[in-house]
Every structure is written in structure tokens, then in C-alpha cells.
Amino acid sequence: MVSQGDLFKQDDKKDLSFVPSDVWERLSHSKFRRKFHLNSSDRQYLQEKGLPVILEHGADFIAKRLAPAQPVRDGRQTPWKGHPVFVAQHATATCCRSCLEKWHHFPKGQSLTSAQQTYVLSVLAGWLEKEMSFSETGECNAGFEPSSEKEDIKKKDVKKA
Numbered sequence: 001m002v003s004q005g006d007l008f009k010q011d012d013k014k015d016l017s018f019v020p021s022d023v024w025e026r027l028s029h030s031k032f033r034r035k036f037h038l039n040s041s042d043r044q045y046l047q048e049k050g051l052p053v054i055l056e057h058g059a060d061f062i063a064k065r066l067a068p069a070q071p072v073r074d075g076r077q078t079p080w081k082g083h084p085v086f087v088a089q090h091a092t093a094t095c096c097r098s099c100l101e102k103w104h105h106f107p108k109g110q111s112l113t114s115a116q117q118t119y120v121l122s123v124l125a126g127w128l129e130k131e132m133s134f135s136e137t138g139e140c141n142a143g144f145e146p147s148s149e150k151e152d153i154k155k156k157d158v159k160k161a
């Protein structure tokens with residue numbers, strides 16, 4: 001039998017975008033998860049630091065607050081705001097071990113493997129990238145529709161020609 005950890009190892013190398021599409025699908029159907037968005041100071045912070053640095057913070061939060069078999073204050077360890085990763089965690093149901101078990105099928109009471117921690121980080125990276133690709137005042141990104149950027153480029157090209 002192949003365990004989930006083994007599966008992830010193969011995709012683990014550099015590909016942080018490895019998250020099954022059904023995860024995004026299920027999250028996009030949750031009214032509760034869908035209402036989380038970065039506010040302007042989160043966006044500013046993310047832009048200043050850059051995604052790789054923010055994800056380093058994320059890896060640290062995951063290792064300290066989620067990965068232990070019995071995390072301290074489990075269920076309340078992730079603040080509602082104050083860091084883009086916290087918001088991403090609530091939006092993606094990676095905020096505590098109960099949510100991780102319910103949404104991502106990582107059993108409670110066991111420490112997370114490094115492959116599982118990488119997976120959580122991939123989920124956070126995917127959400128943050130999607131969130132940042134939408135304008136601050138723009139439409140809600142429910143369903144993560146692809147942007148119409150390509151169409152705009154086409155229109156511009158037509159004008160030039």
C-alpha cells in the first residue's frame with residue numbers, strides 16, 4: 001500500500017503547486033472558507049517581503065503550530081488576522097488539526113511528516129498566489145475563475161495593429 005506521504009515525495013522536489021484540484025473545488029463551495037481575503041496591509045506586507053519569504057514564515061508556523069502530534073491550543077493556534085499566512089490558513093482549512101483532518105485527511109494525534117508539511121505549504125502558496133492575482137477592490141474570487149487578462153492583451157494588440 002502506498003501511503004499519502006510516499007505519494008507526495010515524488011512530487012515534492014520543487015513543485016509547490018501540487019495540490020489536488022478537488023481541494024480547491026471543495027474549498028470554493030464553502031461559504032465560511034470563501035469569505036477570507038487578504039486586507040490591504042496583508043497585501044502590502046506580502047508585496048514588500050515577497051512570496052518566498054512569506055512562505056518561509058508559513059513553513060515556520062506549520063512546523064511549530066500544526067506539525068506536533070498535540071499542538072499547543074489546538075483549534076485556537078491560528079489568529080484571524082495579523083499575517084497573510086493566518087488568513088490563508090483559515091481560507092484553506094489548514095488552521096488547526098481538526099480542519100486538517102476534516103478537509104485534508106491528515107489524522108489528528110500524529111505529528112505531520114515533512115511531506116505533509118510541504119503539502120500544507122503548497123496549499124497556502126496556491127491560495128496566496130490566487131488571492132494576489134486579484135485586484136484589491138476587484139470581485140470576489142469565488143470559484144477561482146481564470147482572469148480575462150489574455151483577452152485584454154488581445155484587444156490591445158488589435159488596437160495597435
Ligand SMILES: [Zn+2]
Binds near residue numbers: 098
Ligand atoms: Zn481550524
